[in-house]
């Protein structure tokens with residue numbers, strides 16, 4: 242029997258690795274040790290919060306993201322890539338917002354300090370707090386890495402016994418041999434004063450000398466001028482009030498010996514932590530006190546301070562502004578507070594300081610905030626707004642307008658909490674409805690003529706698809722489709738400058754998530770059914786008084802027409818179901834119409850060139866197969882002159898090849914619509930068979946197959962297996978789907 246290691250030995254192993262990590266992390270340093278470390282990479286160790294945050298973005302890097310409305314930079318930190326368990330908290334979409342935030346932070350870096358508050362504004366539920374939370378998580382992880390190591394310092398006071406031991410008989414000479422008290426074990430330390438403001442250890446060097454020191458390090462490292470590389474904070478920052486008092490008291494007691502004072506400095510690595518409110522702090526709207534101070538009471542540890550220190554009154558700064566030092570501070574729902582509660586921010590952001598009773602505290606954090614549009618609208622009307630405006634970076638954070646992105650919200654955040662089987666298309670219905678409710682009718686006057694014409698009759702549903710996949714409506718001429726595809730970005734950005742921009746009004750992901758949870762309780766279905774989602778959406782739409790998006794007048798093209806949205810989604814659902822049932826039916830193999838279409842294109846191509854085609858079996862040259870071409874044309878429902886249609890097809894291929902140099906010409910890629918029409922036509926011929934299959938699925942799943950013979954059962958089982966493996970249906974949602982298709986699409990074919 243293998244021996245299991247005892248718990249004691251396991252603890253021993255854990256202890257060792259903890260100790261190793263601790264020592265490797267170089268958590269505690271004497272001032273001189275820190276200075277050596279600093280000199281090794283002055284630029285890195287001199288970072289203020291904005292440089293640090295910018296470097297954190299850079300550390301995780303970025304990815305270029307192609308969307309139908311343009312190519313954007315996605316900052317990887319928003320994917321929380323360092324820990325798969327955090328994946329559910331990642332940000333979905335919002336690349337433009339990421340780009341704007343990075344631009345603002347880079348500006349702070351250039352300007353030497355974070356001199357504006359980044360205010361994310363948008364409708365409720367547009368991921369504003371998720372964005373800041375990702376940045377905070379990024380900082381947390383970055384601070385655990387070597388490249389992200391952060392340092393603060395404490396004041397330590399050895400016990401008198403220790404002092405006697407080290408200072409010994411010849412106080413003056415012996416004392417100076419003890420380089421530092423930083424590494425003394427706890428039992429030899431009487432008191433430790435934390436510097437809650439997290440002063441940079443270099444603040445212990447007076448400003449003038451510090452500049453010279455940095456200048457020298459800069460020369461050693463051949464970096465550019467100090468002001469280009471060093472932020473305001475490190476160049477001009479001063480010790481906080483408490484540290485300054487301790488510093489002066491010690492200096493006095495050592496008769497001006499700076500070296501002796503520095504022995505009391507214990508530099509310590511620290512880590513950003515939301516949980517412990519270190520460098521990552523969120524202030525809710527109900528809290529009004531963001532910083533304050535308190536007098537340190539004479540507790541036991543203070544009583545053991547040197548006599549020179551006991552005579553002075555120490556004030557300790559406290560509050561969220563102080564806790565956020567070194568990182569990011571978030572004012573959640575900033576404008577929900579009365580103006581008086583955040584008025585001080587105007588000056589604070591401008592000066593980088595907050596004034597408390599006995600002291601001014603220098604702030605070193607990037608301030609962010611969130612606000613919903615209604616509060617921002619009201620704030621814009623306020624007389625104080627104009628002066629605030631210059632101290633804020635306003636970044637618009639709209640709802641998502643691609644249903645592909647929106648669907649990922651529900652797939653990521655809702656589905657893990659659903660205990661039922663989730664039927665195919667359930668989240669698609671939810672996402673498409675949410676995005677449809679946000680669509681605005683384009684203002685065609687804003688565009689050049691060709692685009693304006695292509696946009697003239699664009700419906701809300703067509704806009705939905707245009708944003709999601711870049712696909713232009715098939716009803717348009719090929720040239721107009723091309724113009725529209727090239728114009729997606731212009732259309733996407735059309736309303737950016739409008740007060741009511743696209744993505745401001747519409748169903749919020751929170752409301753639609755509730756819809757999904759309610760739909761998952763529906764008693765009519767065993768699964769989370771797309772039909773239940775549509776039912777719940779219908780319920781939601783009755784609450785007109787509660788939602789601005791239900792109060793808008795419907796416009797031509799179906800904009801804001803929620804009833805039409807539901808009807809359209811339902812008919813799209815039937816269409817998708819039908820396609821999946823076709824594909825699973827085994828009546829025609831997928832490859833069959835694919836092949837047929839390729840063969841058709843090949844023969845037409847030879848036919849237009851008046852050539853002959855080589856039979857791959859016999860090697861003989863033959864005329865193109867006229868009968869086959871006619872059959873395909875019948876299926877494609879080609880009207881008018883077939884010869885003309887063939888020539889159009891071939892010139893279409895030529896045009897496609899010019900637009901897609903180097904790509905293989907395949908019929909199904911060049912003419913996806915033809916292929917779908919071909920498939921529909923082939924299945925159109927088999928509608929009666931499909932209808933019977935749909936009915937038998939219902940009979941087998943719901944009635945135990947009453948009346949079906951063994952062969953029939955087996956073949957229906959096979960269809961169900963295909964639906965499961967190819968499209969993730971279970972028997973229940975297959976039956977829901979089949980039963981609805983029988984009612985809505987095949988009622989003419991089913992004899993009851």
Ligand SMILES: [Zn+2]
Pocket residue numbers: 662663664767768769970971972973974975
């Ligand atoms: Zn199911």
